[in-house]
Amino acid sequence: MSGEFSDFKPFNESNPIKIAIFGVGLIGGSLALCFKGKPGVEVVGHSVNQSSTEKYVARGVVDWATTSIAEAAKDADFLFLCVPVGRLEEYVDELSRLPLKPGCIITDVGSTKASVVHHADKLALQGAVFIGGHPMAGSERSGVEAASLHLLENAFYVLTPMERTPVEYVEKLERLLKWTRAHVVKTDAVQHDVIVGAISHLPHLIAVALVNQIAGYNEQNELYRRLAAGGFRDITRIASSDPLIWRDILLSNREVVLKLVKDWQAEMDRFAKLLEDEDGEGIEEQFRLSGRFRSQLPERRKGMITSLYECYVDVPDHPGIIGKIATELGQAQINLSNLQIIESREDVPGILRLSFQQSEDLDKATALLKSLQYAVHM
C-alpha cells in the first residue's frame, strides 16, 4: 500500500485484534485481503466446508480458517458476515447463542439491509453491537478466486447504524474500514433498500430479462448472438451474476423491487407510446434527459458504472498473438485481471477485451499497446 495508508494504524499494535470473516467469497475474501498482514491483526475465515477453509489459507487470503463458527467467533473483535443474504439471519442467530468478546462488532455485507438489521435488533447479542454494512462494489464474478485487495478501493461503503447504536462503535468500524480505502456513507436501512433497489437490484433484473429475451430470439437465428456488440455487452455484463446470490437479494427486497418493476413497465409503456405516435421529438428528449443524468454519475467509481477498467484491442488473426500481448503487459509490470476474446465477424480482426482492477494499469496498458501499433478502443 502506498502513501498515507501504509502508515495508517487504526488500532494499537500492542493490543492485537482478531477479525473473523464468515463466507470468504468475492466480498469476504476482498475484505480479508485488506486486513491480512496489517500489524497486530489476525484474520480468520469460516466456511461450512473443510475444503474451502483449506483453499482460503492456501490462497493466502486469511491467516487460518475453520469450519467451526464458535472457534472463528471466539475472542473476535470484528465479525463480518459475508454469506448470501438468505443466510445472514441464521448466522446472527448462531452468534447470539455464543459467548462473544464483550464490545465486539458484528457487521454484514449483504446487499439488502432492512431485514438483517431488524433481525439483529430483536436479538440480545451478548455484549456485541450489530452494524449493518454494504460495500457498493462488486462484480459478476463470485468466490474467493475473484477476491481482490483493490475491489473496494474508492467505492462507497454504506453503514446503517440504528439511532441507538453507540457512536464510538460506528467510529471504530469506520476506522477499520479505512484499510479498504472505501468511502463510508451512513444511512438508514430502509432508505438503503429503496435506493439500492433502484440503482442495483432493478438493473440486474432488467439485464437478465433482456438477455433472456434475446436468447429466445437467438433460438430461431444464431445471428442475434453473433452480432451482439458493445451496446448489448455494456448493459448486460451483470446478467452473468451469481444466481443464488441474486435470488436472495431480490426476494429480500421483494416489495421495493416489485414497485420498481411497475415503474419500469410504465417507462416502457411511455416509449411504446412515443413509437406508436412516431414522436421523434419525444424520443430525443428521453435520450437528452438520460444523458444529462448519466453524465453526472461519478467518473469510473467502482460499483457505480463498472467494477473493472476495460479496453478493447483489435488483434490480427494469427497464432500466439494473445500470448504476446499478455507477455508485453506482464513485462511492463501491468496487472491484467482478465483477458477475453470477443467473437467478431469473419472479415474483421478479432477483438480482445482486457480488464484491469486499477485505472493506472488501464492507462499504462493503453499507452504501451498503442506504442506497439495496436488499435486500442475504450
Ligand SMILES: NC(=O)c1ccc[n+]([C@@H]2O[C@H](COP(=O)([O-])OP(=O)(O)OC[C@H]3O[C@@H](n4cnc5c(N)ncnc54)[C@H](O)[C@@H]3O)[C@@H](O)[C@H]2O)c1
Ligand atoms: N457480488 C457483489 O457484487 C456484491 C457486492 C456487495 C455485497 N454483496 C453481498 O455480499 C455477500 C456475499 O456475496 P459474494 O458476491 O461475495 O458471493 P460469493 O458467492 O463470492 O461468496 C459467498 C460466500 O458465502 C459462502 N456460502 C454460500 N452459501 C452458503 C451457505 N448456505 N452457508 C454458509 N456459507 C455459504 C460461500 O462459500 C462463499 O464463501 C452477499 O450477501 C451479497 O449480497 C455482493
Ligand SMILES: O=C(O)C(=O)C[C@]1(C(=O)O)C=C[C@@H](O)C=C1
Ligand atoms: O459491478 C457489479 O457487477 C455489481 O453488480 C456491483 C453491485 C451493483 O449493482 O452495483 C452489485 C451488488 C451489490 O450489492 C453492490 C454492487
